[in-house]
Amino acid sequence: METKPVVELKNLSKTIGSKKIIDDLSLSLYPGQITGFLGPNGAGKTTTIRMMVGLMKISGGDVIIDGKSLKDDFEEGLSKVGVIVENPEMYKYMSGYKNLVHFARMHKGVTKERINEIVNQVGLQNRIKEKVSTYSLGMRQRLGLAQALLHRPKFLILDEPTNGLDPAGIREFRNYLRVIAENEGVSVFVSSHMLSEIELMCDRIAIIQNGKLVDIRDVAGADESHYYIEAFPTASAHDLLVAEGFTVEAFKEGFIINAEKTRIPGIIQQMTAQEMQVFTVQSHRKTLEDQFLEMTGGGQIAESHTK
Amino acid sequence: MLNLIQNEWMKLWSKKGTWLMTGLLILAVIGMMGLAKWIDTMESGGSQDWKTNVKQELTYTNESLEGPNLPADMRENFEEDKKVLEYRLEHSIAPLEGSSREKMIMNSSTIGSFVVLLTVIVAAGIVAVEFSQGTIKMLLSRPIKRWKILTSKFVTVNLFGIMLMLLGFAISILAAYLLFPSSGGKELVWNGSEVVTVSVWGKGLYMLLLSFGNVFVTSTFAFMVGSVFRSNGLAIGLSLFIYFTGSTVVMLLSKYEIAKYIVFTHMDLTQYATGYQLIEGITMPFSLAVLAVYIIIFLVISYIVFGKRDVTA
Incomplete structure (x- = not known):
């Protein structure tokens, strides 16, 4: 640099x-x-x-x-x-x-x-x-x-x-x-x-x-825009997101996608149009801890005050 | 380098223990002189005329010289004594009284035995304590090579030893002037060709210098143990153990040739001034050479170990 x-x-x-x-x-x-x-x-x-x-x-x-x-x-x-x-x-x-x-x-x-x-x-x-x-x-x-x-x-x-x-x-x-x-x-x-x-x-x-x-x-x-989406039925939500071309990652009861902010309203509209029940849409910030664990394959960390 | 020595000196005197030790030394020297004075007052009386004493001594020396199987070096000693005693009677020069001011000043080698104890404590701790307190990592993560740091510490230990010796000497002179009367006599010695007067101050300083040999060797040993094992207590314990048992070891080994090459035989250099040699057949230059070899070995070990050591938690 x-x-x-x-x-x-x-x-x-x-x-x-x-x-x-x-x-x-x-x-x-x-x-x-x-x-x-x-x-x-x-x-x-x-x-x-x-x-x-x-x-x-x-x-x-x-x-x-x-x-x-x-x-x-x-x-x-x-x-x-x-x-x-x-x-x-x-x-x-x-x-x-x-x-x-x-x-x-x-x-x-x-x-x-x-x-x-x-x-x-x-x-x-x-x-x-x-x-x-x-x-x-x-x-x-x-x-x-x-x-x-x-x-x-x-x-x-x-x-x-x-x-x-x-x-x-x-x-x-x-x-x-x-x-x-x-x-x-x-x-x-x-x-x-x-x-x-x-x-x-x-x-x-x-x-x-x-x-x-x-x-x-x-x-x-390291701070990209991630969103956490929880909708029911889960399977059709997954299909929809994949069809839209997002990288989808299962997380808790929903998914994490990597998306720009401007695309979020469109997704919600499509989901409601398909009569899916949308519970949660929130921006998700991957903490350094997540990244760290990803990279080191879950190596032991002595102490963490991240959350 | 001067900066580093200044640092070590500052650290040394910032510790209460150093002042305590110095105080103890002063008290010990005064106490020793006081004791000598007390014993002197208890034994006073019955003082004979010095000429009678000298005559008695001369008779004894003559008798000894007539002995059939007298070793050569003993014979030499008696011959010299005889010359000095005869000179005294001839020129009517009295010897120094045992409890005179001059005798006390010349008897400076006892200061050395106190100083050994105190200097060993400093030598043992000067490296080891940096490790045990964790300050070593602050000291070594500086743009200064390790051998320079170790050198500054070694120099400081010896400066401390020298300072204590001089301080002890000064106190004993002071006490000698306060407590003891001057003797009318003179110290005489045979210098090989004639009988000469010994300078009180010269003899005092010479004894002090000789007894410093002991301080130097013992503290270098403590310095080595302290910097190799990083343990203050071990270094003090081991050094004092060696200091006190050394002469016993020499006695036990005195029959064998090896006794000539062990360090204890040579540590006490005052044996050459008092004539009480631990074993026969050694000379001052030989002792100095043996001591130098030991000192070099101690220091080489210290420098190698200190220089290579990885400082971990």
Whole structure:
């Protein structure tokens, strides 16, 4: 689509013992885009992410970040990356501010002004001098975000970032990511098992199963017009819809068809003309969960808040 | 690298335990000096003239030298003692009294044994605790190679050890000045060609340096166990166990040639200053070489394991 990718995974593989955990994974991530990373438990999401940030060694292939290979030039490659891996574990015995100073020292060119700026951005200015052990989970998440953004990364990797946040916190977090992606052109890569979350947050979704990339698709494109129709007698309703040229799919006691809005009144008219009893005609939105289950063949999902 | 060491130093001193340990060290040194003072006041009285003592000692040394089957190195020691004692009588230079300020300052090697315990605790935890608290993933997902991070931690452990040694020394000097009177005497030694006066400060610092060898080796061992097994407790336990049982192991093995090559034989470098060597036939350069080999092995293991480890949940 637009411009050059910020991050490219090239045939990334991870072998532990004789088992291939990640198998030949290739994926490009673009600036300004939020890409969701979905998969059943044990599919290899966390392993992939840990390889991308240097926590695990790459067995095969490479990760290219802003043109720099992690294998050849680890320090340059990772200097453009901000990371939150699961719960951000900070040094609890130090103040939030000292934690940020600590991480700032590990990057080039992070000034005191920048630290203060980011503290204000995540709204921690009143508590930043207090010890992290006194923080609530939400505040720790904010601090986690602050440390990930300190050095103005071009690429932000988040592994299960909303774990343990309350709905308001999740919403705030989501909006914040949007702002960063759009205003600063940061490419964001979010892994999650919370499908509804990913659906609301992301432009694009990559789905992984058994260490292999199953599908990449745009979220907007996934929202086609489906309608649920329930009419009696069922058999003649089915025949009519097929005759009209729709792809018909049985669902509950009726059918789901893929149709444009303008065709719906005509169908209802025909049905009543043929003296069918029409009980329900409603637009049906396939949730990401349905699609996900379709694609992964019903792989176990740990937790779902879709409905 | 300086930034990383600064980070480790900041983390170290943000922990209450570090301040507690430093406080304990100060108390221990003061306590030790206080005890020495107390014992001294209990035993006071009956102090003989120093010349009588020296004469007695000289007679004893002469008798020993006449013994028929005296080992060569013992004979050498007695010869040197004899020269020093004769020099004292000749020039009327009194020896240092046991509980004098100077003696206390020179006796700085005991500080080392406290510092070992405290430095081992820091060395054992500096890597292991990052793992157990989960902060390791924040630390390693940075644009910095792992060996640099490990190096900063190792340097910090040793800076901490050095700082404690110097602090302990400073406190003991202070206590020595407050509690003990200066002795009129001098410490003399035979340097191979003549009898010379030993500088109190030089000897004090030299003993401190020698006892740091023990701190360095034991804490490097703890550092290795901590970074390989990621267990704080295991590292402390194992290191202190080795520290306390080491000399026993040497005793048991002292008949065999292998005793020369085990690390415990060489950890206590002060044996070369006090003359109480654990086994015969070893020299300071040999000890330093053996220790260097062990240190390198410990560090190579630490770096390889830490560098290759996959950080999982």
